[in-house]
Amino acid sequence: MIPNRSTLASAARQLRAVWMLLLVGVILSIASPVFLTSGNLLNVGLATAVVALLAIGQTYVIILAEIDLSVGATLGFSSVVTALVLRDHGLIPALAAGLGVGAAVGLVNGLLVTRTRMPSFIATLAMMSILAGMTLQLTSGNPVAITDYDFQGIGQAYLAGIPVPVWIMVVGYGLFGVLLGRTGFGRFVYATGDNQEAARLSGIRTHRVKILAFMISGLLAALGGFILTARLSTAEPTAGTGLELEAIAAVIIGGTSLAGGRGRLIGTLVGALVLGVIDNGMNLLDVSPFLQSVVKGLVILLAVFLDRNVDMLRALVTWRGPSAPSGTSATGGDLHADRPDPVPAPAPEAAQKPAGVSTVRPTP
Amino acid sequence: MRLRLQDVRKSFGENSVLRGVTFEVGPGEVVALAGENGAGKSTLTRVISGAHRPDSGQVLIDGEPMTFKDPQAAMARGIEVIYQEFRQNLFPHLTVAENIHVLDRERRFGRLLVSRKRMVRQAQAVLAGLGMDIDVRRPVGSLGVAEQQMVEIAKATSHDLGLLILDEPTAALDERESQQLFQQIERLRAEGVSIVYISHRLDEIFQLADRIVVLRDGQVALNAPTAETGPAQVVAAMVGNAVDDFYPKERNQRDDVVLRIRGAAASNAFHGIDLDVRAGEVLGIGGVVGCGRSALLRALFGLERFTAGTVEVDGRPVRLRGIPDALRQRIAYLTPDRGAEGLCAGLSVEANISLATLRRYTGRADLVRRAKERSACGDVMSRLRVRAASPGVPMSSLSGGNQQKALFAKWVLTGPRVLLMDEPTRGVDVGAKTEIYRIINQLTADGVAVVLVSSDLPELVAMSDRAIVMRQGRVVAELTGDRLDEQSVLEHALVGAA
Numbered sequence: 061m062i063p064n065r066s067t068l069a070s071a072a073r074q075l076r077a078v079w080m081l082l083l084v085g086v087i088l089s090i091a092s093p094v095f096l097t098s099g100n101l102l103n104v105g106l107a108t109a110v111v112a113l114l115a116i117g118q119t120y121v122i123i124l125a126e127i128d129l130s131v132g133a134t135l136g137f138s139s140v141v142t143a144l145v146l147r148d149h150g151l152i153p154a155l156a157a158g159l160g161v162g163a164a165v166g167l168v169n170g171l172l173v174t175r176t177r178m179p180s181f182i183a184t185l186a187m188m189s190i191l192a193g194m195t196l197q198l199t200s201g202n203p204v205a206i207t208d209y210d211f212q213g214i215g216q217a218y219l220a221g222i223p224v225p226v227w228i229m230v231v232g233y234g235l236f237g238v239l240l241g242r243t244g245f246g247r248f249v250y251a252t253g254d255n256q257e258a259a260r261l262s263g264i265r266t267h268r269v270k271i272l273a274f275m276i277s278g279l280l281a282a283l284g285g286f287i288l289t290a291r292l293s294t295a296e297p298t299a300g301t302g303l304e305l306e307a308i309a310a311v312i313i314g315g316t317s318l319a320g321g322r323g324r325l326i327g328t329l330v331g332a333l334v335l336g337v338i339d340n341g342m343n344l345l346d347v348s349p350f351l352q353s354v355v356k357g358l359v360i361l362l363a364v365f366l367d368r369n370v371d372m373l374r375a376l377v378t379w380r381g382p383s384a385p386s387g388t389s390a391t392g393g394d395l396h397a398d399r400p401d402p403v404p405a406p407a408p409e410a411a412q413k414p415a416g417v418s419t420v421r422p423t424p
Numbered sequence: 425m426r427l428r429l430q431d432v433r434k435s436f437g438e439n440s441v442l443r444g445v446t447f448e449v450g451p452g453e454v455v456a457l458a459g460e461n462g463a464g465k466s467t468l469t470r471v472i473s474g475a476h477r478p479d480s481g482q483v484l485i486d487g488e489p490m491t492f493k494d495p496q497a498a499m500a501r502g503i504e505v506i507y508q509e510f511r512q513n514l515f516p517h518l519t520v521a522e523n524i525h526v527l528d529r530e531r532r533f534g535r536l537l538v539s540r541k542r543m544v545r546q547a548q549a550v551l552a553g554l555g556m557d558i559d560v561r562r563p564v565g566s567l568g569v570a571e572q573q574m575v576e577i578a579k580a581t582s583h584d585l586g587l588l589i590l591d592e593p594t595a596a597l598d599e600r601e602s603q604q605l606f607q608q609i610e611r612l613r614a615e616g617v618s619i620v621y622i623s624h625r626l627d628e629i630f631q632l633a634d635r636i637v638v639l640r641d642g643q644v645a646l647n648a649p650t651a652e653t654g655p656a657q658v659v660a661a662m663v664g665n666a667v668d669d670f671y672p673k674e675r676n677q678r679d680d681v682v683l684r685i686r687g688a689a690a691s692n693a694f695h696g697i698d699l700d701v702r703a704g705e706v707l708g709i710g711g712v713v714g715c716g717r718s719a720l721l722r723a724l725f726g727l728e729r730f731t732a733g734t735v736e737v738d739g740r741p742v743r744l745r746g747i748p749d750a751l752r753q754r755i756a757y758l759t760p761d762r763g764a765e766g767l768c769a770g771l772s773v774e775a776n777i778s779l780a781t782l783r784r785y786t787g788r789a790d791l792v793r794r795a796k797e798r799s800a801c802g803d804v805m806s807r808l809r810v811r812a813a814s815p816g817v818p819m820s821s822l823s824g825g826n827q828q829k830a831l832f833a834k835w836v837l838t839g840p841r842v843l844l845m846d847e848p849t850r851g852v853d854v855g856a857k858t859e860i861y862r863i864i865n866q867l868t869a870d871g872v873a874v875v876l877v878s879s880d881l882p883e884l885v886a887m888s889d890r891a892i893v894m895r896q897g898r899v900v901a902e903l904t905g906d907r908l909d910e911q912s913v914l915e916h917a918l919v920g921a922a
Contacts, residue, residue, distance in 0.1 A: 244785075
């Protein structure tokens with residue numbers, strides 16, 4: 061691949077996400093002796109997997125200059141449907157039903173956006189509300205317990221020492237990364253996102269491209285639902301609440317432009333990991349969960365700010381000469397250097413959002 | 425107002441754009457500023473209007489050296505610019521009156537509330553003074569392009585105007601609208617307003633200007649009264665050497681009819697169209713904007729529905745109910761608005777060129793075979809002389825002419841039987857225009873039937889083997905040979921029009 065300005069520019073954008081990941085990683089590894097242990101890093105992967113999967117679909121949709129606010133609610137709805145079918149009909153029908161629900165929601169989103177020309181913000185916002193309501197109606201607001209051992213494995217089993225959700229995430233990024241970066245369909249996604257009219261007039265069926273992207277988003281929400289449900293051994297009707305925003309944040313931190321036409325999946329993965337690492341680190345450092353949300357918001361702002369002001373910052377840095385970064389991390393290190401326990405502090409069991417530090421133990 | 429530029433220089437980094445520009449515009453004088461894209465016209469405009477500060481040299485207004493700190497300061501001195509993308513300066517949801525008053529300096533801070541009645545009355549007075557008949561209560565977005573431009577001019581003239589700079593003002597106007605604009609320019613000139621008129625269109629320059637200044641590589645290459653120069657000299661000054669044949673027309677017409685249209689109609693746009701286009705022929709279509717010619721092209725590409733009539737390609741009747749139908753018949757369509765409908769600006773040149781034929785380069789699992797794609801694009805790029813630093817640079821980094829050539833390349837790759845082109849050289853500099861005409865020659869030599877819609881009359885006349893003129897949705901004339909000249913096209917296009 062000959063490097064060109066746009067790929068270099070987008071590589072640089074993603075590089076910034078990588079820098080951010082490294083920066084956060086360095087700070088945390090100084091601040092907490094636990095952070096850099098393999099067990100903890102696997103925990104980060106495990107905790108990131110669900111958001112990372114949602115962010116794959118979101119990347120496709122955002123490159124198309126659209127947005128999918130319904131992924132969290134889709135995850136909740138498909139989880140509940142999966143759990144109910146699992147209870148009554150067994151594993152395979154349950155998986156099929158879950159994925160079917162995800163794809164169907166994506167199809168409806170796609171049709172609304174393309175056929176009725178409704179802005180995707182509105183269409184998927186409405187869909188989010190509808191699905192959240194249907195989920196609660198279906199379960200009367202109660203969690204659906206899961207006892208199927210095989211299904212639990214999706215979230216709890218290990219393969220070659222690595223949790224299955226991490227494998228799913230890695231394979232998902234591999235497959236969908238190739239689909240986006242190397243195939244004709246992927247090219248059509250970029251072209252449609254860059255200039256839909258020009259793409260259409262070149263013979264691309266832009267509506268079909270958009271519908272497929274929303275369906276990918278829905279399918280991956282269902283897949284994320286499997287992992288979440290399997291990890292918790294229960295389908296929580298509100299499990300997906302807010303995850304759409306986490307996914308969008310990951311995409312943005314990863315350097316994808318909301319204006320469409322540019323962005324890469326690898327950036328999104330890094331973006332999701334940045335969020336996961338921050339979650340994990342703040343749990344390690346016992347930061348209040350309320351403040352965690354504040355920090356994540358600041359990170360999003362910082363990422364976008366860096367994106368828009370690299371040149372300015374570069375000038376600033378060269379002007380001041382090398383200085384600054386070290387002080388904060390040193391104090392952080394002092395504060396927590398005495399923590400002896402190599403195992404991460406357990407997250408509150410009752411926390412509605414199981415991202416963050418996992419307490420799930422390996423199953424045989 | 426007398427404007428004098430004295431050895432104005434301006435560089436951006438290592439790129440020196442203006443390298444000592446000196447000329448003068450007297451009161452009531454119309455000076456045409458010509459030059460290829462990149463010659464420095466826009467930068468010069470921005471220096472005069474206060475958007476850029478010159479590195480050295482002076483801008484003198486009535487003999488007094490001026491340094492404007494921003495365009496507002498220049499406006500306060502009566503210097504106004506109407507940019508090519510003037511629509512960006514208008515607020516489409518506000519009314520004409522509100523747009524005219526939006527920057528009214530006298531009441532910007534003085535009063536919190538605006539008297540709507542007075543605003544409407546003043547706006548009407550301004551428009552009436554310009555001899556324009558536009559309802560000032562309508563939202564600007566509901567007006568036609570030409571009327572919007574008139575509003576922009578009204579904005580400029582709603583207070584003391586000393587110097588007006590117009591940047592490619594007719595790019596979006598048809599012949600009749602252009603003539604209206606020229607009347608306004610004459611009116612302003614008579615009032616003593618100095619005018620700098622930037623245009624690629626030589627016919628306009630010669631019609632309007634008292635003097636012609638040609639910029640090349642940031643320097644004045646020609647500065648002569650219009651009466652003492654001619655189009656050949658102007659073009660030569662622009663490109664740096666004499667262009668013998670600006671229109672390198674080759675006749676490649678064959679006998680076989682490729683596109684046959686009988687009794688074609690589309691609800692309100694056109695009716696009763698009968699046309700034959702032969703292999704290797706360029707059929708020109710003249711007429712004012714809205715005469716149905718663009719709609720006809722769109723219908724032939726499946727973008728609008730035919731409500732009656734038949735279309736045959738190579739003797740076979742075809743149905744054109746969508747873009748896929750048109751592509752299957754190997755009908756290609758070069759859109760009039762390059763930015764909005766042509767390019768994917770952020771994608772690479774290569775990705776733009778292969779966009780319509782991507783399926784040829786995909787293999788197993790839909791994977792794009794990059795090597796194959798690259799070689800196909802490389803071939804067509806060198807054949808059509810698309811100049812890009814590499815096929816991988818973004819489309820937005822190319823000049824307008826090279827972007828247009830790249831779009832030609834996209835369609836050439838599809839191996840078209842019929843190529844429909846709407847304003848193929850709009851916003852393209854003179855050198856690139858000639859190269860585009862050569863591309864048209866290559867296409868016709870390969871037997872492609874070309875339908876050319878153009879508002880550039882000299883181009884239409886020179887490049888067409890045969891031309892029809894449309895008016896109010898009908899074909900009113902067919903012109904060939906000696907009868908195909910600018911005058912006849914214009915007469916047929918305008919006569920009888922309201």
